[in-house]
Amino acid sequence: MINLIFLLLVPAIGILLLILKRFYDKLPSPEIIVLSVMGVNALLFALGLVFGFSGFNVNINPSISFSFSLQENFITIPFLLLAVTVPVAILLFAAKEIKQSKSIFYLFYLLVYVSVVSVFVSSNLIVFFIFWEVAVLSLFFITGLWGNSEKGKKAAMKFLVFTQFGSLTLLAVFILLFLYTGSFNFSVVASRMSFLPSYIEYISFFLLLITVMIKMPIFPLHGWLLDSYYYSPSSGTMLLSSMLSKLGGFAFILFGFGLFRNLLLEFRLPLIALGVFTAIYIAFTASGQKDLKKLLSYSSMFYMSLIFIGISSGINLAVAGSVLLMVSHGFIITMLFGISYILLQKTGTNETERMGGLMSKMPLLSFFLIFGIFASLGVPGLSNFPGEFLIFIGSYGVAGISLFAIFGIMLSTNYYLRVIKQALFGQLKKTFASLTDLSKKELLFMAFLSFFILLLGLFPSLLLNTLGGL
Amino acid sequence: MEYLNPQYILFSGILLLILVDFLRRSLNSNKKVFLHYITAVFLGLALVFDVIYGNMNINLFSEVQYSQFVTGFMLFLSFFIYLFIISDKNEHSVAIDISYLSAVLGSTLVVLSSNLLSLFISIEILSISTYALVYMYKSGNALEGAVKYLSTGVISMVILIFGISLIYAGSGTLSFSSLHVISYLPFIAGVAIVIAGLGFKSTLIPFHMWAPDTYEASKSSVTAFISSVSKAAGLIAMIRVFFFALPVSSLFVTALFLSIALITIFISSFLASVQDRIKRILAYSSISQAGFAFISIAVLTTKGINAAVFYIFAFAVADAIVFLAYDMFEGRKVIYKKESSSMAQVSRIGAIAFFIGVLSLAGFPPTIGFFGKLLIFYALFSSGYFALVILAFFALLVSTFYYFNILSEMHVIDRITRDKKQLPVKKEQRVKETILIILTLALFIGVIFA
Numbered sequence: 080m081i082n083l084i085f086l087l088l089v090p091a092i093g094i095l096l097l098i099l100k101r102f103y104d105k106l107p108s109p110e111i112i113v114l115s116v117m118g119v120n121a122l123l124f125a126l127g128l129v130f131g132f133s134g135f136n137v138n139i140n141p142s143i144s145f146s147f148s149l150q151e152n153f154i155t156i157p158f159l160l161l162a163v164t165v166p167v168a169i170l171l172f173a174a175k176e177i178k179q180s181k182s183i184f185y186l187f188y189l190l191v192y193v194s195v196v197s198v199f200v201s202s203n204l205i206v207f208f209i210f211w212e213v214a215v216l217s218l219f220f221i222t223g224l225w226g227n228s229e230k231g232k233k234a235a236m237k238f239l240v241f242t243q244f245g246s247l248t249l250l251a252v253f254i255l256l257f258l259y260t261g262s263f264n265f266s267v268v269a270s271r272m273s274f275l276p277s278y279i280e281y282i283s284f285f286l287l288l289i290t291v292m293i294k295m296p297i298f299p300l301h302g303w304l305l306d307s308y309y310y311s312p313s314s315g316t317m318l319l320s321s322m323l324s325k326l327g328g329f330a331f332i333l334f335g336f337g338l339f340r341n342l343l344l345e346f347r348l349p350l351i352a353l354g355v356f357t358a359i360y361i362a363f364t365a366s367g368q369k370d371l372k373k374l375l376s377y378s379s380m381f382y383m384s385l386i387f388i389g390i391s392s393g394i395n396l397a398v399a400g401s402v403l404l405m406v407s408h409g410f411i412i413t414m415l416f417g418i419s420y421i422l423l424q425k426t427g428t429n430e431t432e433r434m435g436g437l438m439s440k441m442p443l444l445s446f447f448l449i450f451g452i453f454a455s456l457g458v459p460g461l462s463n464f465p466g467e468f469l470i471f472i473g474s475y476g477v478a479g480i481s482l483f484a485i486f487g488i489m490l491s492t493n494y495y496l497r498v499i500k501q502a503l504f505g506q507l508k509k510t511f512a513s514l515t516d517l518s519k520k521e522l523l524f525m526a527f528l529s530f531f532i533l534l535l536g537l538f539p540s541l542l543l544n545t546l547g548g549l
Numbered sequence: 550m551e552y553l554n555p556q557y558i559l560f561s562g563i564l565l566l567i568l569v570d571f572l573r574r575s576l577n578s579n580k581k582v583f584l585h586y587i588t589a590v591f592l593g594l595a596l597v598f599d600v601i602y603g604n605m606n607i608n609l610f611s612e613v614q615y616s617q618f619v620t621g622f623m624l625f626l627s628f629f630i631y632l633f634i635i636s637d638k639n640e641h642s643v644a645i646d647i648s649y650l651s652a653v654l655g656s657t658l659v660v661l662s663s664n665l666l667s668l669f670i671s672i673e674i675l676s677i678s679t680y681a682l683v684y685m686y687k688s689g690n691a692l693e694g695a696v697k698y699l700s701t702g703v704i705s706m707v708i709l710i711f712g713i714s715l716i717y718a719g720s721g722t723l724s725f726s727s728l729h730v731i732s733y734l735p736f737i738a739g740v741a742i743v744i745a746g747l748g749f750k751s752t753l754i755p756f757h758m759w760a761p762d763t764y765e766a767s768k769s770s771v772t773a774f775i776s777s778v779s780k781a782a783g784l785i786a787m788i789r790v791f792f793f794a795l796p797v798s799s800l801f802v803t804a805l806f807l808s809i810a811l812i813t814i815f816i817s818s819f820l821a822s823v824q825d826r827i828k829r830i831l832a833y834s835s836i837s838q839a840g841f842a843f844i845s846i847a848v849l850t851t852k853g854i855n856a857a858v859f860y861i862f863a864f865a866v867a868d869a870i871v872f873l874a875y876d877m878f879e880g881r882k883v884i885y886k887k888e889s890s891s892m893a894q895v896s897r898i899g900a901i902a903f904f905i906g907v908l909s910l911a912g913f914p915p916t917i918g919f920f921g922k923l924l925i926f927y928a929l930f931s932s933g934y935f936a937l938v939i940l941a942f943f944a945l946l947v948s949t950f951y952y953f954n955i956l957s958e959m960h961v962i963d964r965i966t967r968d969k970k971q972l973p974v975k976k977e978q979r980v981k982e983t984i985l986i987i988l989t990l991a992l993f994i995g996v997i998f999a
Contacts, residue, residue, distance in 0.1 A: 139996065139997070143924070240946055244946055247942045247946075258930050
């Protein structure tokens with residue numbers, strides 16, 4: 080048995096090493112430290128898959144039921160897979176992008192990493208909340224300090240104020256749960272949900288919805304998305320879209336589906352309608368974008384709204400599909416943002432109209448761009464397909480309206496194909512005559528992610544079998 | 550054994566200092582450093598005896614359930630703030646020692662008062678010595694700050710004693726234990742006036758006018774004392790009077806309290822976000838912290854009081870840290886918000902401590918500021934004030950905004966590695982940094998008291 084605390088201890092040692100590096104220059108470079116930390120953690124995770132995980136518990140203050148306790152829950156394993164693998168890929172990429180204050184950047188990077196992992200495994204709500212906030216704070220500093228030099232700080236502030244409101248409503252939910260169940264421990268809370276008066280249940284559910292809708296994000300509360308995705312450094316954008324937005328989905332499944340299932344079933348029609356509306360609205364918004372990074376930001380939100388539809392249908396099948404889609408979307412969006420950054424570096428522009436004919440100069444990059452786009456469109460055999468399929472099968476059974484979201488997929492096919500056409504095909508511009516293809520590191524980055532995209536696409540049952548409780 | 554109480558220790562310390570100073574009058578000021586050490590020893594002894602023996606229990610002063618904890622953290626903070634103050638080796642006046650000791654004595658006596666008169670006297674001891682402390686460092690506009698503090702303070706004391714006399718007229722007694730039998734009208738008038746009097750001390754809006762100016766005018770390490778220990782004493786006095794002495798929950802009182810608390814939180818947050826100078830931002834933020842503590846007192850339940858006591862502890866430690874750290878930066882002319890990027894050049898440890906202190910003030914986990922806010926929201930929820938919590942959330946968002954405006958300008962994290970160049974470091978700065986490290990650790994360990 081692998082104790083879950085090790086998954087937190089290893090990054091903690093990494094953080095310590097990064098701090099010590101200030102005093103002892105002989106330590107290896109920050110990238111190596113972070114990479115080895117993540118390698119060890121991935122190994123621990125693999126061992127845990129084979130031998131099973133065991134929980135961890137230390138009481139800190141019994142009077143407010145604050146104990147540092149970690150425990151698997153019914154959706155932990157797929158999310159842990161996401162959390163231990165994707166950052167490795169992002170690291171390969173960040174090593175190229177981040178040039179200044181490296182050790183501090185990687186400090187925040189490890190903080191995001193450890194806090195996302197801890198959120199997925201924590202079983203005490205205070206511990207959950209602490210790490211939830213640490214992730215937000217670290218991303219705030221990554222966006223503010225390494226992002227766009229003019230707009231980065233404002234974008235970071237917008238991100239912080241929006242998500243902080245979401246965090247506070249989540250905190251309110253936790254306090255309400257504690258008030259009526261007398262515990263912050265997740266399993267105790269789950270067993271005492273009948274203690275809640277119905278109006279408290281309604282209040283908590285809507286507060287939770289606000290949190291989720293800010294974090295994922297869903298239609299009226301998505302104002303922070305574009306700024307913080309666009310002005311972050313690309314590695315920050317990857318972290319935001321592949322890890323942070325998944326925290327929202329995770330919380331929705333864990334609390335909305337796990338604790339407030341009756342209310343979720345009661346409100347599923349309006350929620351699904353909201354998800355469908357968001358999907359179509361965002362697909363239209365994305366269609367109008369000329370800038371690749373903006374387009375990808377909106378498309379990331381599009382998939383989050385599909386996930387929202389899946390979870391709010393409250394059908395086990397659709398929720399399982401949402402988990403699959405979240406994991407696979409984490410891999411795909413990281414890859415696409417990576418490609419957009421490489422294109423920006425090589426061609427000097429983010430606008431697809433100004434590219435053209437890149438296929439002839441960069442066959443490898445073009446291959447991976449098309450691969451990523453096809454995966455994201457849900458071509459069978461690639462990882463988005465099983466998730467989308469399950470979501471639509473599951474949600475169609477309860478609300479036919481969910482099929483309208485397929486219209487959004489058609490729209491995204493349109494804009495994705497436009498990207499391929501404008502960027503890759505056509506006449507090569509003279510200014511791009513000296514372009515070079517992917518370097519070995521970048522190739523490794525792409526291959527690593529493609530491996531998982533293919534694996535999850537061909538064998539979705541690997542993940543589905545771990546979702547025992549669904 | 551009961552004479553080993555912290556208050557006796559502090560009092561005998563004051564007497565000893567006066568005596569020694571009188572006997573050694575002829576010495577020049579440089580040779581009087583040992584008086585500082587005596588003071589520090591007495592403060593430390595008082596802390597130790599508080600932990601071991603608790604507090605005194607005589608007629609006008611009685612020990613209550615949380616008095617040991619509150620006195621303990623007051624002495625803890627005062628001890629380290631004092632060490633910080635004397636590590637600046639420029640002036641050696643015994644007046645500093647005496648007024649500091651009496652300020653600490655006053656604030657610990659406030660916690661124990663069980664009679665309105667003894668409460669008044671304790672607050673008066675505290676106030677008079679803090680006026681002196683503010684003026685003691687004759688820097689810039691210290692005189693202006695001290696005079697403002699003095700004039701508003703004197704008025705507030707008069708108002709307070711007027712309210713006390715109204716309460717006496719209504720009840721015929723001043724002892725907390727027998728104040729329950731009281732006719733309605735003078736009681737309401739008395740409560741309203743007492744809250745005005747105590748509100749000055751704990752800087753609740755609309756009685757806050759002196760605070761930003763005085764905080765800014767006095768030396769930051771003195772501000773650290775005023776905004777943490779002295780303000781904690783004011784809030785604890787509120788708890789003593791309104792929860793233990795006058796245990797009534799009339800609609801009028803609750804509405805009055807809640808509206809004062811909300812006004813304090815909101816106005817101070819908005820005023821803080823338009824300030825330009827760091828110290829003023831911190832001053833307004835300190836007012837808003839008092840508002841948060843008061844909102845928890847305002848619900849007048851045991852949960853609320855427990856939350857308030859813990860929250861007072863939390864913000865007192867954090868305020869002490871940020872003002873002490875700012876004291877180091879102020880010496881190197883870091884005044885405006887946009888200059889805060891040079892904080893890390895002055896002292897890295899100071900900048901990190903400032904950073905964590907501000908995080909705690911903003912209520913981010915895992916610092917005790919977060920747990921304090923958690924308890925407050927818990928208390929509010931358990932009394933059924935849902936809308937109030939949502940309103941408080943909005944105020945918290947505004948405060949997040951201005952706190953992070955400082956932090957994102959600050960580049961603490963950024964500069965730590967990039968700038969190898971640093972201003973020359975003196976020995977006393979190391980002492981100050983050690984103090985800050987100890988206080989910062991308290992921000993994390995304090996959760997065991999929640």
